[in-house]
Amino acid sequence: MIKTYSSSDFQQLLSTEGQTSLQNDQAYTVAKEVIADIQRDKDKALDKYVEKFDRAVPDSYLVSEEERRQAWDLVDDKTIQALKRAAENIRTFHRKQLQESKFMQHDASIISGQLYRAIEKVGIYVPGGTATYPSSVLMNAIPAVLAGVEEVVMVSPARNGKSISPLLSVAADLAGVHAIYKIGGIQAIAALSYGTETIPSVDKIVGPGNAYVAAAKSLVYGDVGIDMIAGPSEVAIIADESADPRSVAADLIAQAEHDTKARSFLLTPSQNLIEKTKSELNIQLDTLPRASIAKQSLEDKGGLVLVKNLDEAFDLSNALAPEHLEVQLDNPLSYLGKIKHAGSIFLGHYTPESLGDYYAGPNHVLPTSGTAKFASGLSVDDFIKKSTFLYYTKEALQEASEDVIQIAEEEELSGHARAVSKRLTE
Amino acid sequence: MIKTYSSSDFQQLLSTEGQTSLQNDQAYTVAKEVIADIQRDKDKALDKYVEKFDRAVPDSYLVSEEERRQAWDLVDDKTIQALKRAAENIRTFHRKQLQESKFMQHDASIISGQLYRAIEKVGIYVPGGTATYPSSVLMNAIPAVLAGVEEVVMVSPARNGKSISPLLSVAADLAGVHAIYKIGGIQAIAALSYGTETIPSVDKIVGPGNAYVAAAKSLVYGDVGIDMIAGPSEVAIIADESADPRSVAADLIAQAEHDTKARSFLLTPSQNLIEKTKSELNIQLDTLPRASIAKQSLEDKGGLVLVKNLDEAFDLSNALAPEHLEVQLDNPLSYLGKIKHAGSIFLGHYTPESLGDYYAGPNHVLPTSGTAKFASGLSVDDFIKKSTFLYYTKEALQEASEDVIQIAEEEELSGHARAVSKRLTE
Structure with missing residues (x-):
């Protein structure tokens, strides 16, 4: 069962937690070789590794117009409508991040300023595997398209050497992705970084991936830009007696069902809320499809922390710098000033993290593992570069x-x- | 002597140029060990490595108030006044980069937006060695202080285990640096990343350094933020008959005197300008103190490129994505639209790069080696993180x-x- 902590025990836990080492030596060794081969032999090497890792090479890496059209018939209308509204909300939120080039000085004798220009070519990595995440397509591609990137290229491995999930294709259309290629893994990162006869090179690569993809991204960084290397997802929930234990438990579970390494914390001054949350966790886990993952995650990585007061809860949360922070308190906006570090903040009793994960507008690509102390979630800014200029x-x-x-x-x-x-x- | 190229030969040169590998295996191996030791043994290990690499351990790593006061007496007044005015110009330029937290939506039922917060603690690395670069202190620290960073910590190795250069100390005072420590190299990066009994840990580290410092920064990245790993400095000058060959030659030399690996290019449709620039290079190199470095740099890495017309010059420059771009043409501002990728742009006949390197306001920490295609120069934004928020x-x-x-x-x-x-x- 999920552990309970006093605030000092939790502080202790945070301070003894080793720094996350993102290096996976085996993945690096493999990635180095694949990248060097593809850099040298291009498509020939790409085919070899697609065959080796994905078992089958598609007839064409490029998803055809025809395939993209057909995908729409394979997704039910309710999902299409939901994704359309999600895309619109995400677009509305991110559009406000656009900035104009500006002058810093324009005297008679000195003119200076800063030009904003979109990166020209961007690659979006979308993992394949069992589940498909159209939300990830929307969150990564929409800010790029809004920024004005001329060529937004998406890559995702083909299923059985044939096609990519129609859900991903539809999401790509909704987001405005210009081209989709059926490749994944290290070989996709290498091809996007250096180009092959069939895959165009890009200037920056964004999107989540497994340890091999992460290693490949680290290795190509410098030759192309990358977004970030994300660790396990995490949520901290600050709540008091005004919170509904069912909502608290549901949100801890939603985080925990991602991955056994996901971290889910409740920080509350209410012993009563801790007790009720515990029993709600048991009730809700009973019927959860991904219960075994969520249970293990909560047990290994989760925690219910009894704090002295709300100030201490915010202090602990700031020390954690969580990817997601929920403030399940009355008058939640009044607490914004207490939050120093958090990737994204969910305020009040009716703003579950999952609303933001999919739909409301803020980006779900966020800094994990305490990196919110120095990093920010994905935004239009990540697809813009600034050139300063000066005239005397x-x-x-x-x-x-x-x-x-x-x-x-x-x-x-x-x-x-x-x-x-x-x-x-x- | 410096080489001349046709535009097609130059294009060929750019396309065959291997990607810059920033990995230096020996530096990585050393850095890994030093970092692990300091992470574990803190001051004890720090002392050991300062002794080993710098030969002498200062009595105190912290530069005292007394030392910082005394430094002012050791710098001549003309330099102090020049640095003061430079600091003021840099502050004026960067102040315009400050942004306010904002709302994306504030309906009756949905409130969302983006909070801007300064990173709390930042470390500025300043190399020691023979020459001292007060401009580097100003360029790195001023944006951090303006952003609102609470603790701006500067590190630079002590000279002979005693003091740091008074020039650097004065520049730190002018920039608003809160504390200075006399440490450098890998051990400084490790101490700033993980903290020791005497050195505070920070959330992000910026500033230039040698291959060991670069390796250390790559290794701690993720546990702290870093700015970028810079390659050799470079300039591209686009000029026509309106340009003065003396200015063109002087600016090529100014770039080349940094480092034998610095890259300096002239792109011009004028064969006449190429000839005159060549002979000016010879004249000016004759009396240059750092002539041997500049000569080798121009010979190995420089180039005078004859283009068909100015459009081609801008195309080649965009393919290069230079750190610095000079536009030595009449009506220089009218060419801004042709520039896709460049770290910083210097417009007209009276705007030498060195004016920007030291003084005018734009930052001199800029993306090198073509990374201007996806990266930007240092700005206030690098010391800010954005947290999105949502209320339903x-x-x-x-x-x-x-x-x-x-x-x-x-x-x-x-x-x-x-x-x-x-x-x-x-």
């Missing part, structure tokens, strides 16, 4: 020249000084 | 519920569906 007249340069030359000479870079003085002498 | 009323959740449940069930995550339905049933 001769008079402005004249006025700045003495200072610039002084600093350059102090740094012992005379060439830098001369680049100024040469312009001002006949 | 019961009615709003009710309205969304069918769609959310539908998508959750499609993804086979019933727990996610129940987190919604539990809230809406008695």
Whole structure:
């Protein structure tokens, strides 16, 4: 059963928790070889690894227009409508993240500023495997399309060497993905990074993947951009007597059903809520399809933490810097000021994390494992780069020249000084 | 002497240039061990490595208030005034990058938005060695301080186990750095990442360093944030007959004097400018203090490229995605639209790169080696993290519920569906 902690025990747990080592040596070794081969032999090597890892090579890696059209007939209308509304909500939220190029200065003699430009080509990785996650397509592709990326390319492994899930294809259409290729794993990351005869290279790769995909992304980073290497998903719920134990338990379970390594915490000053949540967990787990995963996750990684008061709950949450933070309190917006670190915040009694995971608008690609202390969730900004610019007249340069030359000479870079003085002498 | 290229030869050069491998295996091996030791034994291990690599352990790692005061007497007033004005210009430029938290939606039933918060603790790495770069202190620390970082900690190795350069100390004061520690190398990155008894841990580390520092930063990435791993510096100059060959040559040399691996390119439709630039290079190199570095850099890595027309020059520059781009043309601002990828842009005949390197305001920490295709220069944004937030009323959740449940069930995550339905049933 899920463990209970006092606040000091929980603090202890956080401080002794080792840093997450994301390096998986075996995955790195394999990834290095596959990447080098595909960089050198392109499609020939790509075919070899698709055959080896996925067992069958599709007739064409590119999903045809025809296949994309047909996918719509294979998804029921209720799902299409739900995904359409989700896409619209996500678009509305992210559209507000768009920024315009701007001037910092525009005097008679000095003009400076910052240009915002979309990255030209982006690859979206979508895992294959048993379950399919159309929400992941929407969350990764919509901000890229909104940013103005000219070529949004999605990759996902074919099922049995044939097609990708129609759900993913429909989601890609809704998000505005320009091309889909039926490749996955390390070989997909390598092909997107360096290009092959059939797969175009991109400038940045985003999207979740297993340990091999993560290793491949780390290895190509620098040659292309990557989003982040995500760890297990996590939620912290801050609640008091105003919370419904059924909602608390349901949200802990929703987190736990992802993965046995997912982490789900309740932080509350109410012993009563802890007791009731415990019994609700038992009731709800009884009928959950993924109960065995959720149970193990709650037992190994979860925790019900009794805190002295709400301030202490927020302190502990800030120390954790959770990917998701739920504030199941009355007047939840008034607590925003107490939250220092959290990937995404869900406020009040009627805002379950799953509402945000799928639908409401904020992105579900979020910093995990405490990285919310320095990182942010995916946004339009991740598909934009900023170039600064500067223009000086001769008079402005004249006025700045003495200072610039002084600093350059102090740094012992005379060439830098001369680049100024040469312009001002006949 | 510097090579000349036709545009097609230059294109060939760019396409055959291998991807920059930033991995230096020896540096990684050393860094792994040092980091593990310091993570475990803290100050004890830190002392050991400072002794080993820097030869002498300072009495105190922390630079005292007294030392910071005294540094001001050791720097001449002209330099102090120049750095003051540089700091003010950098502050003015970067202040315009500050953003406010905002709402995406605030209906009667749904409130959502994005909180901007400064990272709490940031470490600035400043290399030691022969030359000192106060400009690097200003460029890295000022955006952090403006962002609102509570604890900006600077590290730089002590000279002979005693003190850091007074220039760096004064620059740190001007930038608003809260504490300075006399440590450098891998051991500084390790101490900042995991903390020791005397060195506080930080959430993100920025600043340039050698291959060992770069390896250490890559290894701690994930446990803390890092800025980027920079490659050799580079400039592309697009110029025509309106340009002064002396300015063109001076700017190529200013880039080349950094480092034998620095890359300096002129892209021009004027054969005449190429010839005149060549002879100017010879004249100016003759009297340059760092001529041997600059010469080798120009010879090995530089190039004068004859293009058919200016459009081709911009195309080649976009393929290069240079860290610095100079547009030495008349009406330079009218060319902004042609620039797709560049870290920082210098417009016109009186805007040498060195003006921006030190003084004008834009940041000099910029994406190198073509990474301007997906990355941006350092800015206030690098010290900010964004947390999204969401609030739904019961009615709003009710309205969304069918769609959310539908998508959750499609993804086979019933727990996610129940987190919604539990809230809406008695």
